[in-house]
Amino acid sequence: MESQGYWGGFEEISKYNVQLNYFERLWMAWYAYMQNDILATGIMSFAMHELVYFGRSLPWVIIDMIPWFNRYKIQQDKKPTAYEQWQCAALVLFSHFTVELPQIWLFHPMCQYVGLSTSVPFPSLFTMAFQISVFFVLEDAWHYWTHRAMHWGPLYRGIHKIHHQYSAPFGLAAEYASPIEVMVLGFGTVGVPFLWCAITKDLHILTMYLWIVFRLFQAIDAHSGYEFPWSLHHFLPFWAGAEHHDVHHERFIGNYASSFRWWDFCLDTEAGPEASKRRREKKIAKAKKAV
Numbered sequence: 001m002e003s004q005g006y007w008g009g010f011e012e013i014s015k016y017n018v019q020l021n022y023f024e025r026l027w028m029a030w031y032a033y034m035q036n037d038i039l040a041t042g043i044m045s046f047a048m049h050e051l052v053y054f055g056r057s058l059p060w061v062i063i064d065m066i067p068w069f070n071r072y073k074i075q076q077d078k079k080p081t082a083y084e085q086w087q088c089a090a091l092v093l094f095s096h097f098t099v100e101l102p103q104i105w106l107f108h109p110m111c112q113y114v115g116l117s118t119s120v121p122f123p124s125l126f127t128m129a130f131q132i133s134v135f136f137v138l139e140d141a142w143h144y145w146t147h148r149a150m151h152w153g154p155l156y157r158g159i160h161k162i163h164h165q166y167s168a169p170f171g172l173a174a175e176y177a178s179p180i181e182v183m184v185l186g187f188g189t190v191g192v193p194f195l196w197c198a199i200t201k202d203l204h205i206l207t208m209y210l211w212i213v214f215r216l217f218q219a220i221d222a223h224s225g226y227e228f229p230w231s232l233h234h235f236l237p238f239w240a241g242a243e244h245h246d247v248h249h250e251r252f253i254g255n256y257a258s259s260f261r262w263w264d265f266c267l268d269t270e271a272g273p274e275a276s277k278r279r280r281e282k283k284i285a286k287a288k289k290a291v
């Protein structure tokens with residue numbers, strides 16, 4: 001197979017696996033070409049993460065350079081400079097290569113341990129959509145509590161402070177954080193699907209990839225610093241988005257959840273002047289009742 005190269009192998013596989021779709025054949029050819037499942041999964045995961053992270057951040061870098069978009073910037077007086085963005089990207093890249101790259105060797109064995117499927121055919125769209133929705137809800141809960149804990153004095157000073165270096169965030173700053181924080185909060189993104197698979201024995205690595213892509217989009221967009229009339233939370237009122245997380249960076253307190261607004265709403269940890277006003281009024285009303 002190796003002598004034929006990747007595309008030679010792909011053609012060979014296509015001849016004998018007509019029941020598989022194009023992407024399934026590409027997938028199968030990749031594993032056949034690599035002849036090493038650990039590296040095949042590891043390299044694919046790492047490359048996907050880099051591509052999606054920087055690919056999704058780039059439009060925000062460009063938008064920051066176009067003055068017309070300033071009308072949609074949430075903290076209009078705090079625009080990141082090109083130098084700041086570059087510095088941030090360099091640190092994120094550095095941590096990807098030092099902390100994350102060595103973990104390539106762990107990913108496939110972990111998938112095998114919990115029973116994640118890496119084979120073809122792929123699961124149905126319905127199965128993937130259902131599992132990804134569950135992951136969104138569970139990750140959000142994990143994120144809410146661990147992120148809220150990170151704002152406790154010692155944890156904040158020791159770990160989380162790095163992420164709060166930018167009081168007006170931008171896309172690239174989504175993963176600008178201590179490696180410990182990346183691991184703790186990252187458990188919600190990677191550990192939740194592993195746990196799901198350990199219990200249900202039903203998860204394909206492609207579903208996991210798609211979930212991670214959506215989660216990266218969510219995290220980068222939440223840090224973008226822009227709020228548009230067409231932002232998702234206008235159509236899905238419980239979706240958090242940039243408007244929600246930007247205030248967290250600005251005020252350092254409240255709005256701890258990642259994807260949804262329900263935890264902060266129900267536990268009264270919403271950030272911003274309106275929420276504080278509501279809390280103040282509640283307190284006064286309570287005090288009056290007590291008298």
Ligand SMILES: [Zn+2]
Nearest residue numbers: 147160164248
């Ligand atoms: Zn925080």
Ligand SMILES: [Zn+2]
Nearest residue numbers: 163169223245
């Ligand atoms: Zn943040």
